[in-house]
Amino acid sequence: MKLQLFTSLLLSVSLLTLPLAVEANQADSLRQMIQSRRQQKATESFWEEFHDAKYYSPKYIFPQHGSMDGDRVGALPGQPNGVDFNQYAGYVTVDPTAGRALFYYFVESPENSSTNPLVLWLNGGPGCSSLGYGAMEELGPFRVSADGKTLFKNPYAWNKVANVIFLESPAGVGFSYSNTSSDYTTGDTRTANDNYAFLVNWLERFPQYKLRDFFITGESYAGHYVPQLAMTILANNQNTNQTVINLKGVAIGNAYIDAGPKYLEGIYDYYWTHALISDETHNAIVKHCDFVNWTYSRICGDYLDIAKADAADIDHNNIYAPRCHDPAENKGVPSSIDNFDPCSDNYVHSYLNTPEVQTAFHARPTSWESCNQVVFDNWTDNPITVLPVIKTLMTSSIRVWLYSGDTDAVVPVTTSRYAIDTYKLPIKTPWHQWYTNLEVGGYVEEYEGLTFATVRGAGHPVPSYQPERALVMFSSFLQGSFPPPPKA
Template sequence: MSFKNFCIRADMTILKFICSITLALLLTVSSVRAAPKESLITSLPGFEGPLPSEHYAGYVTIDGSPGKKNLFYYFIVSERNPSKDPVVLWLNGGPGCSSFDGFVYEHGPFKFHVGKPKGNLPVLQLNSFSWSKISNIIYLDSPCGVGLSYSNNPKNYVTGDLQTASDTHAFLLKWFELYPEFISNPFYISGESYAGVYVPTLALEVVKGIQIGEMPRINFKGYMVGNGVTDETFDGNALVPFAFGMGLISSDIYEACQTTCGGKFYDPPSETCQMNLEKVKQALSGLNEYDILEPCYPNSETKNESEKANTPLGFHQTGVKKKQTRMFGRASPFWTTSNAGASSPGSQEELHIPCVDDEAAVAWLNNEAVRKAIHAAPASVAGSWWICATRVEYSGDTGSMIPYHKNLTSQGYRVLIYSGDHDTAVPFTGTQAWTRSMGYKIIDEWRPWMTDDQVAGYLQGYDNNFTFLTIKGAGHMVPQTRPQEALEFYSRWLDGKPI
């Protein structure tokens, strides 16, 4: 038995005290060494010049059943004060979408230079609003089979909420063993969309590990979730009031839905209710569901289908929409029970998300020179990179996240729930309703928060370190459309300053 496992099983108080002191000394000694040199990234194809801080990437291998799971991460050392700044784990949603979405399109250190490819390789430029400006940040492709993460056994692509949380916790314990110099930094978990499930379930796993004395001891402080899937009733009933409030449906349609559905839009009680909900669906069919202010980008797959349909809105009604029953972009459709792959676990086919321009990321992350530079396995081993993975068969097995939030906030962990207010995938109306349903005392009454003397959104603060915040004019992926505002609330919240 290892000394670490002996300490975990130790029952006597004095013995646990001795173990904690000894392990702390061992971590102090080990932290003298730098992060693993073999994971250091020295340059990136498509980007010219020195990297803004140290970047590391590679695989952490955990046990699967059967075989192994190779989870890919990209770690960026803070540009401000790495030894003091928080370590933040970022998770994109899906379920089954790659966290490189957040890296290359939202708050990573780079963004693609539009219209200036270098040969077949997109050009990268620095992102002025990167979250690595003020934090150390880990982008993890999770669960196994997503993005650049892979297994030697396709059976490991069958997973769910609880297994994903357990696997990601196992990843974190191994990751901090590889990077012990960061174990004392404050640690936060963050994510968006279906990460509304990933984040609190993982947070509870981390807390349980801390309580039983697992080593290394993670210095967990709290978490943040953006436009997060949370509760099927609150989220499912949110769209109709949102659409009416935004002027997307008429008073007649709204009143008919209220009368025939009785507020049960998620679970239509009658055929008449369902008919009225179809009118809502038709009214919204021409919009970018992730951001009603943005155009709906027709990617190569949908272009052909829209041409066949002979209508500007054809791509909303054909090819990709059928796939959407398996993979609802970056949010979960509560009316499906599984986001299974196209044929069987392990198979991977091209998948583009409706209205999302992902062509630059697909070209960059499927370039073998890029993969070699970031220490990722070639496509022949890990498969091609797609923004969301069709080979993952995922089942939701936890239910509402509200009990998780109550559990974690009651233990003193800080929580920020934020919503872009122009998202129809997970409308802010549902998030506002469930955060209010927690029943916590309001200590910071609804008010605007500002960036550059302009209203950037609205905030309501509750006791138990629980905050709900909106971002004005932002969609489902807040940092993508409102990068300056996103960095503002992110940095202030992490630093414990008023937003």
């Protein structure tokens, strides 16, 4: 009965960063992972080994001579004039026996690229594209116009302050692939190991970045990817025969880090406090649904169904944003960075499936999709929580930030606050406002070992809806300072 309730709850909410067209499948995928209780316990035991920082798995470094020059992107089709930074794209092999290779897109800073830090961006899913979402709809240097053929500049791109890698991971996502079909049965552990193998080989390809300060960022299910990769790096840095990666910090947006009872409570508390469900429904859920013990009753199920119906027909990525109805209506309408187009998924899909674009990216001819359903359906390990991993990172001297767009109902700000509360951390700097252009950009609080920030008016993919505020927050994270206070 406990699992039955958990499945029902997961089916009633939208959890991961997927396009609306496949929204039903994302809950199905997560439900399948949650049901695999035995595998989850085994995976949690595996990650416990990392807590002692005694586990490492050296990765083979492949010859990379000349690969950087070969990956140089001269220009992307339809890109605007005046591009003043270097772009690279291509594949890095992570397993030559299986023929498994991960695709990346790398953009250097227009200024100070030789001194700015190196940042890796990971989108979630599991199984969604960091190229399609992160690079083309969020923090990359370009957005795709409604014609699906041309690009326009993002003045708030994160490569303004960092050199940024967008990695499509694991194999099967976007342009990444394997020649071994069984590789598409994967999970958290292989993804962490493959991402690490990618990094040590990528640094051989771009040796000028070997000693650079390195940060890992991402959102949604990257709440698993980011801390697990960080732990893998710290463990492998102890191996004297392996490349030492100069990891300085991690930052995760609207992070799916804990699927315990507080997560479920946070979903329905968010629905209620944001007027998506009634007082009666919320009170009944609190009374009849035992989140702690996951016990199920008919009346609990009835009210969960009511909540599901009441919160339907809105975009859970941003509860105040319009949904995409007819992408064709937007053709010819000038694109704007200040108003995120809800049909952007469609434009990106068209652009990345253009043969000339795939050639420019040095990608194999591919029927590119933003999220891979096969990866969803065959995800084999998914720990219920990564809170212990994050706690270990908090004691390892690296910078740890969690941030939340406050209009997201996929992984709401309440779930992040409840998860942080389980640590019972001392507060170093109390909750306070931060500002951009004389407006409140969000709120921030510093705990012992962790900083939590919100971005006001941002949805699940924070940089999509509030690109300027996101850049201000990200810059502060890199600098190890709070986002700016109001000007005197």
